[in-house]
Amino acid sequence: MDKTNQWQKEIDYLEAIISKMPLLKTIKWGTSVYTLNNQNVIGVSGFKSYVGLWFYKGVFLSDKKKLLINAQEGVTKSLRQMRFKSINEIDEAVLIDYITEAIEIEKAGLTIPKTKKEYKIPTLLLQAFEENKDLELAFLQFAKYKQNDFIEYIDSAKQEKTKIDRLEKIKPMILSNIGLNDKFKK
Template sequence: MGERNPRFDRFFDRDTPWKAEKKRLREIVLDHPLTEELKWRQPVYCHAGGNVATIDGLKDRCVLSFFKGALLTDPEGMLEPPGPNSRSARYAPFTSLEEIDARADALHAYLDEAIENEKRGLSPEMPPDDLDLPEELAAALDADPALAEAWAALTPGRRRGWVIHVSGAKQAKTRTARVEKAAPRIRDGKGFHDR
């Protein structure tokens, strides 16, 4: 039913941790009307041009991630935010094929709901960003009008990523160095996670 991209067969056949689990998740995902596309150097499953899900192997688990997972009803209570600063994404973690197979029906339901949400053009409501600009970033934006203009043109998520990255440094000199290193990428319209 899904549009399998043969280029990704090698990706899933590589001898990596969680190989069997990732292949099983791929089978489940491709039971749905999704296309398999290359984004961020990994397969992303899309519907009508919108990103729906991705599969990843982490150190201690394999996950099926939903880009707009915060919209999902999650009756099984199995979705988790990938990190403390996650606003929209949610993932279902697994540590075995048996666990994936036991929850396959729930995964199919989550995928159906995610696709329906994409068809309807839904996006999670994001509360106003509650992150304050680090002093060093605010000073750099005040001193450089071109950088400030580029900053204003970034998406809220990209700005949030930079704020979290710069704020994560404990020392002022490290925050300043991060701002200096980030400035060219900000001018190019890139977020912290963009390549």
């Protein structure tokens, strides 16, 4: 909380600007999020070294002033962020332009289409299927998303030893028709 309190003046100023727009203020994830028709448009929060103003569909903004950044390149697809280190960096007229455009984007219903991740069965698991056909038959009985859970569980391990350990752990689960995350899906 100390990190956000140091930015209270900047946050208050940003929220005063946003409040002039036809957006509804809500609190999500412990911070201010402004919505239009129950869709997130803008969020405001203080961080250790800056105040962030993020646009949930910022990828569609024209960004004429080149103020937007992708905070997690390669991970974040749509979200774009503006960062401020002092109240003097905040230009109300520029923000109004960006927010107006963000509202129009939301009204237009623009979204990035979701892409399905393609999963390839790891060699270790294929070898296990060759050794035990019952294992393969049991695996194929699972819904695709549950198969993907097992595949990702093995693939996400960095070391070969960990991959082997994980495979050994899931073999009895597969044979017993228990999905990797079933205990969490009650």
